[in-house]
Amino acid sequence: MLSGWGRYPRIDCRVVTPRDEGDAAAAVRAAGNSGLIARGNGRSYGDAALNRRATLSMLRFDRLLAFDPETGRLTCEAGVLLSDILDTFVPRGWFPAVTPGTRFVTVGGAIAADVHGKNHHKDGSFVDHVDSLDLLLEDGRVITCGPDREPELFTATRGGMGLTGTILRATLRLRPITTAWIRQETVRAPDLDTIMGLFEESVDWTYTVAWIDCLARSARLGRSLLFRGEHAEIEEVPADRRERPLATPRHRTISVPCDAPPGVLNRWTVAAFNAIYYRLGTPGTAIVGAWPFFYPLDSLLDWNRIYGGAGFVQYQCVLPKPASAVGIRALLEAVARAGRGSFLAVLKLLGKQNELMAFPMEGYTLALDFPANAPTFSFLNELDAIVADHGGRLYLAKDARMGTGLLHRGYPGLAAFRDIRVRWNPAGSFRSLQAERLAL
Amino acid sequence: MSSPETKSPVLILGAASDIGRAIARRYAETGRPLVLAARDPERLEPDAADLRLRFGVAVELRAFDVLDITGHPAFVNGLEPVPGTVVCTVGLLGDQAAAERDPAALELIVATNFTGPGVALGLLADRMAAAGGGTVIGIGSVAGDRGRASNYIYGAAKAGLAAFLSGLRNRLYAKEVHVVTVKPGFVRTRMTEGMALPALLTAEPDEVARAVMRAETRRQDVVYVRSVWRLVMAVIRMLPEPVFKRTRL
Numbered sequence: 233m234l235s236g237w238g239r240y241p242r243i244d245c246r247v248v249t250p251r252d253e254g255d256a257a258a259a260v261r262a263a264g265n266s267g268l269i270a271r272g273n274g275r276s277y278g279d280a281a282l283n284r285r286a287t288l289s290m291l292r293f294d295r296l297l298a299f300d301p302e303t304g305r306l307t308c309e310a311g312v313l314l315s316d317i318l319d320t321f322v323p324r325g326w327f328p329a330v331t332p333g334t335r336f337v338t339v340g341g342a343i344a345a346d347v348h349g350k351n352h353h354k355d356g357s358f359v360d361h362v363d364s365l366d367l368l369l370e371d372g373r374v375i376t377c378g379p380d381r382e383p384e385l386f387t388a389t390r391g392g393m394g395l396t397g398t399i400l401r402a403t404l405r406l407r408p409i410t411t412a413w414i415r416q417e418t419v420r421a422p423d424l425d426t427i428m429g430l431f432e433e434s435v436d437w438t439y440t441v442a443w444i445d446c447l448a449r450s451a452r453l454g455r456s457l458l459f460r461g462e463h464a465e466i467e468e469v470p471a472d473r474r475e476r477p478l479a480t481p482r483h484r485t486i487s488v489p490c491d492a493p494p495g496v497l498n499r500w501t502v503a504a505f506n507a508i509y510y511r512l513g514t515p516g517t518a519i520v521g522a523w524p525f526f527y528p529l530d531s532l533l534d535w536n537r538i539y540g541g542a543g544f545v546q547y548q549c550v551l552p553k554p555a556s557a558v559g560i561r562a563l564l565e566a567v568a569r570a571g572r573g574s575f576l577a578v579l580k581l582l583g584k585q586n587e588l589m590a591f592p593m594e595g596y597t598l599a600l601d602f603p604a605n606a607p608t609f610s611f612l613n614e615l616d617a618i619v620a621d622h623g624g625r626l627y628l629a630k631d632a633r634m635g636t637g638l639l640h641r642g643y644p645g646l647a648a649f650r651d652i653r654v655r656w657n658p659a660g661s662f663r664s665l666q667a668e669r670l671a672l
Numbered sequence: 673m674s675s676p677e678t679k680s681p682v683l684i685l686g687a688a689s690d691i692g693r694a695i696a697r698r699y700a701e702t703g704r705p706l707v708l709a710a711r712d713p714e715r716l717e718p719d720a721a722d723l724r725l726r727f728g729v730a731v732e733l734r735a736f737d738v739l740d741i742t743g744h745p746a747f748v749n750g751l752e753p754v755p756g757t758v759v760c761t762v763g764l765l766g767d768q769a770a771a772e773r774d775p776a777a778l779e780l781i782v783a784t785n786f787t788g789p790g791v792a793l794g795l796l797a798d799r800m801a802a803a804g805g806g807t808v809i810g811i812g813s814v815a816g817d818r819g820r821a822s823n824y825i826y827g828a829a830k831a832g833l834a835a836f837l838s839g840l841r842n843r844l845y846a847k848e849v850h851v852v853t854v855k856p857g858f859v860r861t862r863m864t865e866g867m868a869l870p871a872l873l874t875a876e877p878d879e880v881a882r883a884v885m886r887a888e889t890r891r892q893d894v895v896y897v898r899s900v901w902r903l904v905m906a907v908i909r910m911l912p913e914p915v916f917k918r919t920r921l
């Protein structure tokens with residue numbers, strides 16, 4: 233049984249694991265018309281990396297191939313995890329230019345979803361730092377593409393959710409760092425207007441993100457904590473760490489051992505989040521490790537099990553900036569009114585981006601978790617209506633249930649994307665459960 | 673990172689296997705230089721690049737076919753310097769039903785799991801003994817602990833390898849060559865891809881790698897991967913033959 237990170241839906245999939253290009257090409261050929269989809273580390277939440285007939289696990293495609301210490305250019309295979317890149321290159325003074333909120337994603341998955349990080353407003357998304365990639369097509373050809381080489385295929389592949397072909401290798405540019413520490417400033421915002429104002433005045437910070445208390449209502453609606461950060465300089469690092477400023481202090485990870493029975497959800501979640509808030513929540517400036525700053529949830533391995541066997545869905549939308557103040561308020565009001573407090577509620581101001589299928593657009597993105605059940609699904613239809621009314625869209629990497637109507641309104645580049653997809657892979661061999669559900 | 677030039681190389685026979693790759697990473701992590709041997713060493717170029725980049729160790733690639741036993745002396749004598757550790761992960765599960773009918777298929781399973789590794793490891797052990805010692809590690813299998821209808825030809829070859837390694841261990845004990853027999857149960861690799869394996873009894877290749885490293889440092893003789901297998905196999909071995917022959921394990 234295979235699923236995304238939300239453990240909904242769970243499907244019996246035949247998994248094929250290539251070790252090298254020859255294996256991958258053979259798997260694509262063998263799949264033929266019945267189709268297949270690449271899978272990275274399964275950190276997308278829904279059904280994007282699932283195909284009943286053939287799911288191509290890229291996790292054994294995990295070799296680092298070349299690195300230029302002058303420029304920070306890294307060439308690696310698509311199944312390499314960001315955590316491998318961190319382990320290898322942070323001690324040498326390099327950091328991923330863009331990282332999502334978990335380090336357990338593959339490079340291929342990060343490209344296919346064109347993931348964004350806390351620095352999207354400044355540095356764009358993951359693929360803005362990709363020089364080129366090698367893409368395996370359904371006819372067995374491997375095409376190298378990049379911003380100036382087969383740019384059309386490259387553009388469609390970023391955010392293309394594996395549907396334009398299977399990424400075999402990529403060359404990325406890492407960013408130089410002098411320490412493995414972050415200077416973090418934590419600011420409390422009593423309501424939504426304040427947090428949005430804070431985002432506006434924090435645009436010069438490299439990293440910004442806010443945690444919203446979505447149980448707060450009326451005057452306190454949107455009450456939140458803003459975290460903003462910069463890579464710390466050596467003088468800022470605690471004195472006893474200055475000798476080895478790039479060493480990453482190993483911190484403890486805790487595993488959620490098994491599915492939580494219904495009801496335990498709250499205890500686990502509250503405990504987990506209290507811990508996080510405790511670590512990060514005090515207003516003021518602190519020098520914190522890069523790991524807890526970027527990956528607060530990664531210290532709780534397998535935390536997706538706290539939702540129990542039925543799984544959960546994550547709802548992440550983005551609204552255009554002019555509509556955000558009204559739209560985000562409407563969404564938060566709906567959540568608070570329904571009493572469906574999502575413990576994970578993240579707000580962030582994204583920068584400009586205009587690709588065919590990439591999720592980010594200039595405006596506010598809100599991400600919420602809900603248990604996967606019938607009341608949730610009907611409630612999410614209400615949220616969909618608000619998102620549609622305000623010209624927003626949902627993130628495919630999180631989605632397990634949206635309808636085609638919202639998809640079409642949210643992704644005007646869809647028709648162009650489909651043309652490119654079909655031109656390069658006429659048989660449409662690369663397809664996922666999500667692609668079939670949404671007729672991508 | 674400590675200076676790799678002072679450390680003796682680790683030779684991995686069958687280095688393109690999933691278990692071999694995992695073992696290479698674990699040894700490289702400790703700064704040991706590597707010699708990776710496989711039928712098609714070119715396929716290992718990306719692995720070599722990875723190990724150099726991640727761990728800064730020297731990596732050499734060598735062509736090695738375990739079936740070419742007349743070529744083994746030249747292969748073994750061509751290794752310079754003499755490896756401090758050798759791990760043989762070569763193996764072939766084969767098709768039991770085919771091997772029941774076709775002697776050539778049976779012979780291939782036996783040669784790949786027993787004769788070939790036996791010849792190579794024997795020669796390597798002697799060369800290590802002459803050089804002052806070392807560690808020889810063979811990957812056997814729990815399948816060698818008792819012959820079962822579903823895979824007894826593979827099991828017989830692995831049993832042969834285990835007996836061989838036991839004798840080698842005994843012969844070279846005084847010569848500072850330590851011989852380890854590793855017996856994995858199920859491992860999630862290319863060999864078992866597509867099979868329905870019980871989660872609790874199935875190891876990742878990296879668990880085998882850690883067991884191998886541990887066996888070397890602790891000078892263990894025979895190790896199971898996932899200790900429950902020691903128990904499971906003890907029970908299976910204890911079943912009296914009149915009972916065992918009726919089972920469908």
Ligand SMILES: Cc1cc2nc3c(=O)[nH]c(=O)nc-3n(C[C@H](O)[C@H](O)[C@H](O)COP(=O)(O)OP(=O)(O)OC[C@H]3O[C@@H](n4cnc5c(N)ncnc54)[C@H](O)[C@@H]3O)c2cc1C
Pocket residue numbers: 236237269270271272273274275276277280281290310311331332333334336337338339340341342344345346347348349350392393394395397398399400529629630664
């Ligand atoms: C705790 C947590 C925090 C997160 N935070 C963020 C965040 O801050 N920002 C953000 O943008 N996302 C975030 N995500 C989502 C995650 O970054 C993306 O879903 C990412 O795509 C997951 O990568 P993966 O390797 O697990 O890919 P999978 O989930 O396995 O696959 C995702 C998609 O990529 C495709 N794919 C994977 N590998 C390849 C390949 N080699 N070739 C072609 N297609 C491929 C799949 O077909 C699928 O469509 C978060 C997820 C979690 C669990």
Ligand SMILES: NC(=O)c1ccc[n+]([C@@H]2O[C@H](COP(=O)([O-])OP(=O)(O)OC[C@H]3O[C@@H](n4cnc5c(N)ncnc54)[C@H](OP(=O)(O)O)[C@@H]3O)[C@@H](O)[C@H]2O)c1
Pocket residue numbers: 686687688689690691692710711712736737738739760761762763764765784811812813814855856857858859860861862863864
């Ligand atoms: N997977 C399990 O459940 C399991 C359980 C117990 C024991 N084992 C043992 O573990 C070892 C490693 O196997 P694995 O699971 O990692 O599977 P694997 O990837 O299939 O490894 C088998 C290896 O043997 C090599 N090989 C086969 N014939 C050869 C020959 N003539 N000359 C040189 N090399 C040859 C193969 O080389 P190519 O790469 O060139 O094909 C391959 O690398 C084997 O000895 C196996 O019997 C496995």
